[in-house]
Amino acid sequence: MSMVFRFRMLSDENDNFVRDYEVLYDMTLLDFHNFILQSLEYEECMASFFTADDHWEKQREFTFMDMDDGSENAPMAMEKVTLGQIIHDRRDRLIYLFDLFGDRAYFLELTGTYEADKDGAYPREIYAQADAPDQYDPSKNRVEGEGSIFSEVMSDFNDFEGDDNYDDAY
Structure with a gap:
């Protein structure tokens, strides 16, 4: 029996945007890229995936x-590369950079x-909330909301805001 990975995808451009995907562990990143484009109704584009650490660093x-x-x-x-080659533990993260010049991305977490x-039938979208940000114009869909999933996930990293004792070099 084959294994399925469930990913939650968020956007920093629309705090209400959420997609949950189920994909086979042996799916290539290229196939995942094509599935994401289809799911978001985006046109073919150059893109990159990055593995990310707990702080969403590429x-x-x-x-x-x-x-x-x-x-x-x-x-x-x-x-x-297949997903199974780079994803090993729950909460492993990927950044899907879909706009190389604008540095626009989606954040995926297992x-x-x-x-x-x-x-x-896999891959499949099992949950969708809010419209995807416009593929070409980031100003069209900037939505921030109280209690958003994106804000909740990223709130762990706000602990150092305004702390003059915190040094970014470390």
Whole structure:
């Protein structure tokens, strides 16, 4: 039986935007990219995935086009990597950078791992709330709301705001 990853996707442009996806663990990042585009009704675009740490800092990059130059930290092509190769624990995170020039992204977090339903079709969107931000114009959909899921998730990182004793270098 195949395993399914459940991801929650959030946006920093629309605090009310949420998507929950179920995808097979052996899906390539390229297939996941194409599924996200289809789900959001976006046109084909250059994009990158990044693994992210607990503070949403970018780590390893996976690109739409193969840019592997043989160096140790060269980005890998999305088509060569499956989700199961980079996602291992609940709460593992990905950043999906869909606008390379505008540095616009979605934030994905693994919320569960399940056995695939034998009659289920994957990948699939299992929950959707609010419209996706406009693919080309970020000013069209800027929505911030009290009690938003994005604000709640990111609130853990506001502890250091206004703290003059906190040094960004560490």
